[in-house]
Amino acid sequence: EISAWGSLVARRERNLRQLYPTGTSKVYGYVTNSKVKFVMVVDSSNTALRDNEIRSMFRKLHNSYTDVMCNPFYTPGDRIQSRAFDNMVTSMMIQVC
Amino acid sequence: MMSKNDGEIRFGNSAELHGTKVQIPYLSTEKNSFKRMDDEDKQETQSPTMSPLASPPSSPPHYQRVPLSHGYSKLRSSTEQMHPAPYEARQPLVQPEGSSSGGQGTKPLRHQTSLIRSFSVERELQDNNSYLDEPWRITEEQREYYVNQFRSLQPDPSSFISGSVAKNFFTKSKLSIPELSYIWELSDADCDGALTLPEFCAAFHLIVARKNGYPLPEGLPPTLQPEYLQAAFPKPKWDCQLFDSYSESLPANQQPRDLNRMEKTSVKDTADLPVLTQDVTGDDKQALKSTVNEALPKDVSEDPATKSGLLPPPPALPPRPCPSQSEQVSEAELLPQLSRASSQAAESSPSKKDVPYSQPPSKPIRRKFRPENQATENQEPSTVAGGPASAATVKSHPTVQKQSSKQKKAIQTAIRKNKEANAVLARLNSELQQQLKIPKVFIKPNSQRKKEPLEKRSHTKVLLT
Numbered sequence: 001e002i003s004a005w006g007s008l009v010a011r012r013e014r015n016l017r018q019l020y021p022t023g024t025s026k027v028y029g030y031v032t033n034s035k036v037k038f039v040m041v042v043d044s045s046n047t048a049l050r051d052n053e054i055r056s057m058f059r060k061l062h063n064s065y066t067d068v069m070c071n072p073f074y075t076p077g078d079r080i081q082s083r084a085f086d087n088m089v090t091s092m093m094i095q096v097c
Numbered sequence: 098m099m100s101k102n103d104g105e106i107r108f109g110n111s112a113e114l115h116g117t118k119v120q121i122p123y124l125s126t127e128k129n130s131f132k133r134m135d136d137e138d139k140q141e142t143q144s145p146t147m148s149p150l151a152s153p154p155s156s157p158p159h160y161q162r163v164p165l166s167h168g169y170s171k172l173r174s175s176t177e178q179m180h181p182a183p184y185e186a187r188q189p190l191v192q193p194e195g196s197s198s199g200g201q202g203t204k205p206l207r208h209q210t211s212l213i214r215s216f217s218v219e220r221e222l223q224d225n226n227s228y229l230d231e232p233w234r235i236t237e238e239q240r241e242y243y244v245n246q247f248r249s250l251q252p253d254p255s256s257f258i259s260g261s262v263a264k265n266f267f268t269k270s271k272l273s274i275p276e277l278s279y280i281w282e283l284s285d286a287d288c289d290g291a292l293t294l295p296e297f298c299a300a301f302h303l304i305v306a307r308k309n310g311y312p313l314p315e316g317l318p319p320t321l322q323p324e325y326l327q328a329a330f331p332k333p334k335w336d337c338q339l340f341d342s343y344s345e346s347l348p349a350n351q352q353p354r355d356l357n358r359m360e361k362t363s364v365k366d367t368a369d370l371p372v373l374t375q376d377v378t379g380d381d382k383q384a385l386k387s388t389v390n391e392a393l394p395k396d397v398s399e400d401p402a403t404k405s406g407l408l409p410p411p412p413a414l415p416p417r418p419c420p421s422q423s424e425q426v427s428e429a430e431l432l433p434q435l436s437r438a439s440s441q442a443a444e445s446s447p448s449k450k451d452v453p454y455s456q457p458p459s460k461p462i463r464r465k466f467r468p469e470n471q472a473t474e475n476q477e478p479s480t481v482a483g484g485p486a487s488a489a490t491v492k493s494h495p496t497v498q499k500q501s502s503k504q505k506k507a508i509q510t511a512i513r514k515n516k517e518a519n520a521v522l523a524r525l526n527s528e529l530q531q532q533l534k535i536p537k538v539f540i541k542p543n544s545q546r547k548k549e550p551l552e553k554r555s556h557t558k559v560l561l562t
Contacts, residue, residue: 004120070289070290071282071290072260081279083282
């Protein structure tokens with residue numbers, strides 16, 4: 001996995017697909033320029049999801065994350081408690097599921 | 098005889114009974130009073146009509162008070178404080194109990210009254226304006242107060258306050274960090290990490306509301322949206338009238354907070370600077386206090402309050418007379434200069450850079466200070482800075498430009514001290530390293546035994562350095 005992240009950062013790819021041995025879930029990773037990583041775990045049964053959608057979801061996550069970072073009362077590393085962020089995530093999940 | 102005794106006994110009994118009976122209603126009234134006081138604290142429905150004081154304990158029936166850990170206790174204590182008064186007027190039986198409870202309540206609260214006063218006054222301001230319907234509407238007085246606070250952080254009203262500055266400022270309100278984070282999220286509409294004037298007013302208003310016990314809204318209320326605020330309160334009003342009328346109130350308000358922030362920024366940068374800034378700020382405060390103390394004794398009592406990190410007092414207090422308007426401008430200049438100077442100190446730039454920077458303001462004073470600095474090389478930086486600083490205040494005319502240059506000089510002396518200390522430490526370091534290598538040669542008879550550990554030590558030391 002670490003090597004996978006390394007290749008992701010090195011090649012500057014924005015997404016990566018990885019199948020676990022069990023094959024029940026797909027794991028998507030997204031890394032930003034500031035080495036912040038977003039990981040998405042998707043159930044294998046959900047075949048309707050395409051790469052474009054995954055990428056757009058990651059982009060939304062990234063944008064919301066930057067909004068959270070703009071808040072001076074948020075220290076990086078804390079659990080994110082932003083309501084806007086939570087709303088965005090739940091709306092995204094509702095869309096997919 | 099027996100009958101007499103019986104009679105006496107009976108009389109005694111009845112007297113006792115009577116006594117207890119008398120006491121019982123007293124107790125019941127006490128209980129009622131306490132019960133009612135508690136109810137008052139919780140419901141607050143009758144207090145506007147009862148309390149002789151204007152309106153602070155009242156709260157609109159629509160909104161329920163959310164108990165804050167810190168703020169609500171203050172509110173409760175303030176309401177308890179005010180309640181004994183009406184009860185004394187109405188029920189003379191309860192008077193001793195009421196006054197005693199009031200007395201017990203006031204003693205620990207006396208130090209909090211100044212804290213509570215600011216918020217109660219703000220509550221009054223809100224109550225005056227049909228608060229029942231729209232607690233999220235900013236009144237004119239509140240608006241002016243927020244604008245003044247904004248100016249103290251950022252002199253240009255069309256510019257914005259950076260996130261860190263705003264964070265330091267709002268943290269003084271003693272709200273919890275998650276709540277402040279949420280308030281920021283609500284008020285920073287464009288999520289740029291900075292607050293424009295309307296955004297700042299919205300944030301401030303939310304903080305005030307929260308302090309008064311109102312739950313934070315789910316979304317930014319329409320009356321707090323930046324577009325609404327900008328439309329409701331057009332800019333020219335902020336710039337011209339307010340500036341003229343409230344410019345005097347700013348410097349005194351500004352001074353302790355600026356000093357607070359100066360202390361904070363200096364703590365970040367170097368270890369020596371806080372000592373200097375405290376000395377310098379002490380001198381500044383003395384200079385200002387001498388002029389302000391005569392006018393308003395209230396301000397002195399609130400200066401420690403502001404210094405302890407609270408929000409400054411509201412405009413309900415009369416504006417403080419300031420020595421001159423130029424102070425405000427020079428104070429604003431001071432901060433960027435100080436931050437620049439402190440950043441230079443952090444970078445440990447050579448003193449030559451500082452020399453051309455500060456030479457224009459005042460040459461003759463610098464010449465006076467230089468021999469003093471050279472003579473007292475090994476003294477602590479605080480005393481040296483305190484010396485020329487106090488000398489400056491004694492000798493020179495107490496104008497602000499001299500103060501700013503004095504502070505610059507204090508920082509320059511600090512920089513020089515640091516560099517000298519660095520040089521001395523570097524010399525000591527090199528000497529110590531040489532000393533570590535030398536004993537190998539001296540300790541000849543035990544050379545075999547002691548060489549190895551010494552060599553190991555010297556190796557490790559070399560690695561570390």
